[in-house]
Amino acid sequence: MVVKVYGSVKAACPQRVLACLLEKGVEFEIVQVDLDEGEHKRPEFLLRQPFGQVPVIEDGDFKLFESRAIIRYYAAKYVNQGPNLLGNTLEEKALVDQWLEVEAHNLNDLAFNLVLQLVILPRMGQRSDTALVHNLEQKLEAVLNIYEQRLSKSNYLAGDSFTLADLSHLPALRYLMNEAGMAHLVTQRKHVNAWWDKISSRPAWKKLASLAH
Amino acid sequence: MVVKVYGPAYASPKRVIVCLIEKQIEFETAPVDLIKGEHRNPEYLKLQPFGALPVIQDGDFTLYESRAIIRYYAEKYRSQGTELLGKTIEERGLVEQWLEVEAHNYHPPIYEMTVQLLFASKLGLSVDEKLVKKSEEKLGKVLDVYEERLSKSNYLAGDFFSLADLSHLPFTQYLVGPMEKEYMIRDRKHVSAWWDDISNRPSWKKVLELY
Numbered sequence: 001m002v003v004k005v006y007g008s009v010k011a012a013c014p015q016r017v018l019a020c021l022l023e024k025g026v027e028f029e030i031v032q033v034d035l036d037e038g039e040h041k042r043p044e045f046l047l048r049q050p051f052g053q054v055p056v057i058e059d060g061d062f063k064l065f066e067s068r069a070i071i072r073y074y075a076a077k078y079v080n081q082g083p084n085l086l087g088n089t090l091e092e093k094a095l096v097d098q099w100l101e102v103e104a105h106n107l108n109d110l111a112f113n114l115v116l117q118l119v120i121l122p123r124m125g126q127r128s129d130t131a132l133v134h135n136l137e138q139k140l141e142a143v144l145n146i147y148e149q150r151l152s153k154s155n156y157l158a159g160d161s162f163t164l165a166d167l168s169h170l171p172a173l174r175y176l177m178n179e180a181g182m183a184h185l186v187t188q189r190k191h192v193n194a195w196w197d198k199i200s201s202r203p204a205w206k207k208l209a210s211l212a213h
Numbered sequence: 214m215v216v217k218v219y220g221p222a223y224a225s226p227k228r229v230i231v232c233l234i235e236k237q238i239e240f241e242t243a244p245v246d247l248i249k250g251e252h253r254n255p256e257y258l259k260l261q262p263f264g265a266l267p268v269i270q271d272g273d274f275t276l277y278e279s280r281a282i283i284r285y286y287a288e289k290y291r292s293q294g295t296e297l298l299g300k301t302i303e304e305r306g307l308v309e310q311w312l313e314v315e316a317h318n319y320h321p322p323i324y325e326m327t328v329q330l331l332f333a334s335k336l337g338l339s340v341d342e343k344l345v346k347k348s349e350e351k352l353g354k355v356l357d358v359y360e361e362r363l364s365k366s367n368y369l370a371g372d373f374f375s376l377a378d379l380s381h382l383p384f385t386q387y388l389v390g391p392m393e394k395e396y397m398i399r400d401r402k403h404v405s406a407w408w409d410d411i412s413n414r415p416s417w418k419k420v421l422e423l424y
Contacts, residue, residue, distance in 0.1 A: 066310045102263070
C-alpha cells in the first residue's frame, strides 16, 4: 500500500515528509490540498487534521500529522531500508532530536516570518514591514552563527552522517535562499555553506525539486 | 554518576525532571537564575549555545532541548519505570504527533502568556494586554481541539499516559496556578478530567514539592 501525503509538493512542511520518504525509498502519492483556496481550513480537511495544517499521511488505516512526527515514524519503521536517518547509538539519536528541536524552535519561525514578509505578502499585494525584516534577519544571523560553530566541529548537525536533523532544514532554507533572496545568510558562512551544498545535492532532494517544478 | 539538570526553578527543566522521576532515574540539579541573566554567562553558553533552559549533563554526554531530553531518557530506560512511548511503532508515532502539537500549537500561545503575565514585570517591562488577549484566544482554540480529542481517548496519544501528556504539565501548571486562568481548563469537561489525572500523578506532585 502506498502512503498518501496530503499537502502540496511546493509547501515546506509536506516537503519535509516527501524528502524523508524519498530518502527511505518509500512509495507515496500526493493528494493536493489547495492552501491558496483555504482548503486546509474547511470542515472536510479539519476531520483529517483538526488544527487545519498540512501535511497529513494516511498509510492504510494509520493516520498521522505533524511533519516532524511523520519523519520520525518512517525513519524508525524503515530503519533497515535506505540511509539510516536516526543515528547509530541512542546518544546520536538524542542529538538528532536535539537539532530537530533547535530547527523547530529557533530557526523555523524566523525563516517562516521572513518568507511571509519577503515573498508571500508582496505576492498578495501587501507591503512588508522593513523594520521587522531587519529584526528577523539579525536574529537568524545569530542562530546561524551557532550552526557555523557546530558545523566547524562535525560534518552534519547530529554527527558525521546525514540524519533527519539535517533533512528537516532543507525546505525552509531553500525558500530563504531562493524566493526570499537571503542566500548570503548561508553562503557567507564557510561551514554552513559546505553543509548546505552537501545536503541540497542529495539525489532525494533533487528528485523532490524536480517534482515541485 | 548522576544526571545533572540545569534550571529546575523554571518550566522547561521541569518537563525533564518529571520524566526522570517517572522513569526512576536519579538526578541532581544546578540553579540558573534567568532574572540575573545567568543563562547568558559564557560558562552556560558553552553547554547550551542558544542560552535556553534546560541542558543536562550525564557523564560525558551533554544534551539540550527538553523534548529531546525526555525522548532520550524514555527510550534509554525503556525497561524501567512508566512506559512513556506507547507499545508499538504506531503508538510511538501518535506520541510524537501530540508532542509536536504541544510544541507547535500549545506552547507558543501559553509561552507568550507566561512571559507577559509572570515575567514581564520582573524584567521591568510593561504587560502587553493585547498580546495576552490574542494568545489566550489562540490557546482556547487549541484547547477546543484537545477537548474533542480527549472525548475519544483518555490521553492524547491513546488510552495510555505518554510523553505527549507529560510535556504539557509545567506550563499548564503556570496557567491554572499563578496565571489564574484555571477556567480555561475547567470550562472543558474532558480537558479538565485529563488535567486532574495527569497533574495528580505522584511524579508531578513530587516536582511541585521539590521546586
